[in-house]
Amino acid sequence: MLAAILLGFLFSGLLVFTGKFLKGRWAVLSASIPFVLFVYFAQFIGRVSSGEIISQHIVWVPSMGIDLRFVLDGISLIFSLMITGIGFLVFLYTSAYLKNHEYLDRFYGYLGIFMGAMLGIVLSDNVLSLFIFWELTSISSFFLIGFKNKEESSRKSAVLALAITGFGGLFLLAGALILGSVAGTFTISEMLSSKELIANSPHYIIIVAFIFIAAFTKSAQFPFHFWLPGAMKAPTPVSTYLHSATMVKAGVYLLLRFTPVLGSTEFWNSTLIIVGSITMLYAAMHTLFRTDLKGILAYSTISALGILVFLIGLGTKEALLAACVFILVHALYKATLFLVTGIIDHETGSRDITMLSGLRKVLFPVAIAGFLAAISFAGIPPSFGFLGKELIYESTLHYGNSAILITALAIITNILLLYSGFLVGIKPFTGKLPERFSKVHMPSFLMWIPPLILAILCILFGIFPSIIQESLIQPAVTSLGENGGEVHLKLWHGFNTILALSAITIGIGVLLYFLIKPNKKVETAIKKLEFISPKTMTEKFGNGFYYFSTLWTNYFQNGYLRHYVSTIILFLVGVMGYTLLNNTRYRLVYSSFTALTIYEVITFVIMIAGILYTVFTKSRLAAVAALGIVGLTISLIFVYYSAPDLAMTQFSIDTLTVILFVLVLYRLPKYLNLSDIKTRIKDGVLSIAFGGLISILALEVLAEPQGSEISEFYAENAYLLAKGKNVVNVILVDFRGIDTFMEITVLTIAAIGVFALLKLRMTAKERITTGIKK
Amino acid sequence: MKTIILKTASNYLLPLLMLFSFFILLRGHYLPGGGFVGGLIAAIAFVLHAFANGLENTKHLIRIHPGFLMPVGLALAFTSGLAPIFYAGLPFMTGIWFPEPLSVIGMVGSALFFDIGVYLVVIGVSLTIIFTITESA
Numbered sequence: 001m002l003a004a005i006l007l008g009f010l011f012s013g014l015l016v017f018t019g020k021f022l023k024g025r026w027a028v029l030s031a032s033i034p035f036v037l038f039v040y041f042a043q044f045i046g047r048v049s050s051g052e053i054i055s056q057h058i059v060w061v062p063s064m065g066i067d068l069r070f071v072l073d074g075i076s077l078i079f080s081l082m083i084t085g086i087g088f089l090v091f092l093y094t095s096a097y098l099k100n101h102e103y104l105d106r107f108y109g110y111l112g113i114f115m116g117a118m119l120g121i122v123l124s125d126n127v128l129s130l131f132i133f134w135e136l137t138s139i140s141s142f143f144l145i146g147f148k149n150k151e152e153s154s155r156k157s158a159v160l161a162l163a164i165t166g167f168g169g170l171f172l173l174a175g176a177l178i179l180g181s182v183a184g185t186f187t188i189s190e191m192l193s194s195k196e197l198i199a200n201s202p203h204y205i206i207i208v209a210f211i212f213i214a215a216f217t218k219s220a221q222f223p224f225h226f227w228l229p230g231a232m233k234a235p236t237p238v239s240t241y242l243h244s245a246t247m248v249k250a251g252v253y254l255l256l257r258f259t260p261v262l263g264s265t266e267f268w269n270s271t272l273i274i275v276g277s278i279t280m281l282y283a284a285m286h287t288l289f290r291t292d293l294k295g296i297l298a299y300s301t302i303s304a305l306g307i308l309v310f311l312i313g314l315g316t317k318e319a320l321l322a323a324c325v326f327i328l329v330h331a332l333y334k335a336t337l338f339l340v341t342g343i344i345d346h347e348t349g350s351r352d353i354t355m356l357s358g359l360r361k362v363l364f365p366v367a368i369a370g371f372l373a374a375i376s377f378a379g380i381p382p383s384f385g386f387l388g389k390e391l392i393y394e395s396t397l398h399y400g401n402s403a404i405l406i407t408a409l410a411i412i413t414n415i416l417l418l419y420s421g422f423l424v425g426i427k428p429f430t431g432k433l434p435e436r437f438s439k440v441h442m443p444s445f446l447m448w449i450p451p452l453i454l455a456i457l458c459i460l461f462g463i464f465p466s467i468i469q470e471s472l473i474q475p476a477v478t479s480l481g482e483n484g485g486e487v488h489l490k491l492w493h494g495f496n497t498i499l500a501l502s503a504i505t506i507g508i509g510v511l512l513y514f515l516i517k518p519n520k521k522v523e524t525a526i527k528k529l530e531f532i533s534p535k536t537m538t539e540k541f542g543n544g545f546y547y548f549s550t551l552w553t554n555y556f557q558n559g560y561l562r563h564y565v566s567t568i569i570l571f572l573v574g575v576m577g578y579t580l581l582n583n584t585r586y587r588l589v590y591s592s593f594t595a596l597t598i599y600e601v602i603t604f605v606i607m608i609a610g611i612l613y614t615v616f617t618k619s620r621l622a623a624v625a626a627l628g629i630v631g632l633t634i635s636l637i638f639v640y641y642s643a644p645d646l647a648m649t650q651f652s653i654d655t656l657t658v659i660l661f662v663l664v665l666y667r668l669p670k671y672l673n674l675s676d677i678k679t680r681i682k683d684g685v686l687s688i689a690f691g692g693l694i695s696i697l698a699l700e701v702l703a704e705p706q707g708s709e710i711s712e713f714y715a716e717n718a719y720l721l722a723k724g725k726n727v728v729n730v731i732l733v734d735f736r737g738i739d740t741f742m743e744i745t746v747l748t749i750a751a752i753g754v755f756a757l758l759k760l761r762m763t764a765k766e767r768i769t770t771g772i773k774k
Numbered sequence: 775m776k777t778i779i780l781k782t783a784s785n786y787l788l789p790l791l792m793l794f795s796f797f798i799l800l801r802g803h804y805l806p807g808g809g810f811v812g813g814l815i816a817a818i819a820f821v822l823h824a825f826a827n828g829l830e831n832t833k834h835l836i837r838i839h840p841g842f843l844m845p846v847g848l849a850l851a852f853t854s855g856l857a858p859i860f861y862a863g864l865p866f867m868t869g870i871w872f873p874e875p876l877s878v879i880g881m882v883g884s885a886l887f888f889d890i891g892v893y894l895v896v897i898g899v900s901l902t903i904i905f906t907i908t909e910s911a
Binding site: 644645648649652653655656659660663664721722723724725726728729730732733734737738740741744745747748750751752754755758759 | 798802803804805806807808809810811814815817818821841844845847848851852855866867869871881883885888889891892895896898899900902903904906907908909910
C-alpha cells in the first residue's frame, strides 16, 4: 500500500525530468497511473467485503510513535476507489482540456502529488502520518487552485484556500497530539479500545473541537465555507477532482474515521447536526442567486457536504448508511456535472446560465450525461440519487424527538438542490439554440466519454443497487463500528411516508425550476450583503493583521544594529532580572573568599582603566585598542584561576577581534559624530543593568548545589575512555564531539554568510557603476 | 603598514607561528591546547603576514582560497566520526585508537583527526571573514 501511495509522488518527481515528452501527444498516457491504482484497489473488494481488514506496518520514527501504518477497510476502500477512479477520468479529461498547454506537465505533477496525498489520508492508520498527508493535500491544492497564476483573483483564491485549510491543519495536529497523549497511542485502530477513556477524559471537548475545526475548514462548513467558491478559479478538471471526490471529502472522511473513537456523545452529535444543517441550508439558498455554472456547483457542493456532516451528526446506523451512500452519489453526479460544465466552457467560452440554452443540438452526448446526472442530483427515480435521498429521509424520520424539524430541514435543502441540479444539468441543453452557439462542435472523445461513464453509473447503481451493496456499502458501514444487521439497498420501498416526502420534494423542486429564472439582478443584489459575510470578515482580519505586522516589523527591524542590540539586552534584562529578583538564593559568604594578591589588584585596575578609556575616548581606534586591553586582562584572570585553555582561546580570539575591528573602522572617516548625552546616559544605564544582571547570574550559579557527578565522570574517564589527560579538550573532541561538530558547522555558515553578504554588495556596487556608465 | 622590521620579522614569524599552532593542536589531548586555539593561532600568523606584506602576497602564499579549508575540515571531522562505524561497528563518534603510540605525536586516534578538522575549519572561517572584510573595506 505504501507503494500505491508513493506512486503518485514518484510520478510527479519523474515529471521534472520527463515532462517535456509527456506534454505533447503522450499526455494521455499519464492516466495510466490512476488506472493502475484503481485496478490495484479494486482487487481488494472481494477480501474487504468478506470482512477482512488489510493492513501494512512500517516503522518510521519509533521514538515519536510515528509509524507508517496503513489500513484498508470498508470506508478507506470506497474513498480509494473514488480517488483513483475519478482521478483516472480526470487525468484523461485533462489531456484534452489542457491540450498543448505550456505547463501541462506541471499540472499533472500537482495532480499526482495531490492524489498520492489523498490516498495517504484515507489509508493512514496513524494520526500523525494522516496529518502529514492532510497538509500535503492543502499544499498541492494550493498549486492546483492557483494554476492560472497570472490572474490575480486566482492567486488570491489559492492563498485563501491555503490559509483556511492550513489553519485547520494546525488544529488537526494539536487535536491529534492531545488525543494521542490521552489514548496513549497514535494508531487509530488501537484507540478504538480506549473509547471510554477518551470520552471521560477532561480533554475530550478540546480534542473533538480541534478535530471539528480541521474537518470543517477542509470540508467547507459554515463559517469556513467561503474558500470553496473561490477555488472555482482553478481549471475545471481541478474543481472536478477537488470538489467531487477528494479534497473537500477529506474532512468528511476524518469525521467518519473518528466516529467510532470519539462519536456518539451529546457534544459530537449536536455540534455536527447544527453546523451541518446551517451549512446545507445556507449554501443551498445561495445557489438561487448564482448565474455562473461553477458558482452554482460550488454552493451545491457545500450544501452536499453540509448534508454529510449532518448525517454523521445524527450518528444512527441508518444515518451512517445514508452518509456512505450519499458520498458515492454526490461524487458521481458532481464529477459528471463539473466535467460537463468544463466542456460547455471549453466549447462555448461561457459559463453564464442566463446565456446558455439549446446546446443539446450541438453537444448531444454531453447533454445526455448532464441530464442523467441532473436526475441523480435531483433524486428522481430510478437514479442512484433517489436511493440516497430516500435513505436520508429514512434516517431523519427515525431520529427521536426532533424528527419532524430535521426532516423539514432536509426536505428544504433537497428541494433547493433539485433546483440547482436542473439548472446546471438540464437548463443549458434545453430551449432554443442561440445563433452564436450554432457553430459549437463536439470536443475530443477524451472529454465527453468520462462524464458519460460517470452519468451512466449514476443510473446503473440506482437500478441495480446490489452491485455495490455487498461489495462496498456493507463493509464501509461495518468499518464505522455498526456491526449489527445487514444493509439492504432497494429502489422501491412501497408506498410509505418516505415516498410521499420524495414526491413533495420533486414536485416543489420542479415547480421552482419553472418559476424562478436566474438573473443577474438578484446576483448583484446579494453582493451588497457581502460586507457581513465570513469571507469579507476574514479578508478584513487578514488585511489588519498584515498592516499590524508591517508596523511591528518596521518598529523592531529598523536596520540599526545598535537598536537591535539594545532591544535584545533590554528584553533579557527585563525577563531574566524579573525571574532572578523573585527567586534570589545566592548569599555572599565573605569568609569563603580568598585574599586578593597584589597582581590581581593590578590586573583589575588595568581592566577598569581600560573600560573607562573605552567609554570616554573620542577616537574609534583607541576605543578598540582599549577593549583589547580589557580582553587581555580577562585572559590573565583565567590564568590566575588555572584555566589555561580558556586563557589561550580568549587571548587569540581577542587578538583577532581587535584586528577585525581595526580593519572595519580604519576605513571609516575620521570625523566622529558622537552620540548625544541623552543616548549615552541611556546606553550607560542599560549596560550597567546588564552587567549587574550577569554578575547576579554568576553568583546564582555558584549558589546552586554542586552537581559534581558530571564533572567527576569526565575527570575520571578522560584518560580511561578517551586516552587524554586534558579534560577540557577531551570533552570538546570526544565526549561532546557532536556539539563541537555542530559549532564548527555554525562557524562555517557564519563565514559563508559574511562572504556572501560582502561579495554580493560589491557586485551590486559594480552593477550601479555600470549603470551610470551607460 | 609597510615597515621593514615587521616585514622581515613576519617572514620568519610565519613558519614559526605555524609550527607553534600545530604543536598546540597536537599537545591538546594531554596539555592545554587543541584544534580551536591552534586554528586561531595559525589564522593570526597569516593575518600578521598580510599586515606586513599586503593581502595579495599572503593570498599568493596560501594559493587556495581559505574558504576551501572549511568544507575540507568539516569533511575530515565528519569522516573521523564515521570511521568507527565502518572499522569497528561502533556507534557514530566513538573514539577508536591505534594500539601503539607514534613517536613525538603520541597516541593517534579518531579524536586527533576530528581535532585537525576543527583546526582547518577555524583557520578557514577566520581567514575568510578577515580577508573578505579587508577586501571590501
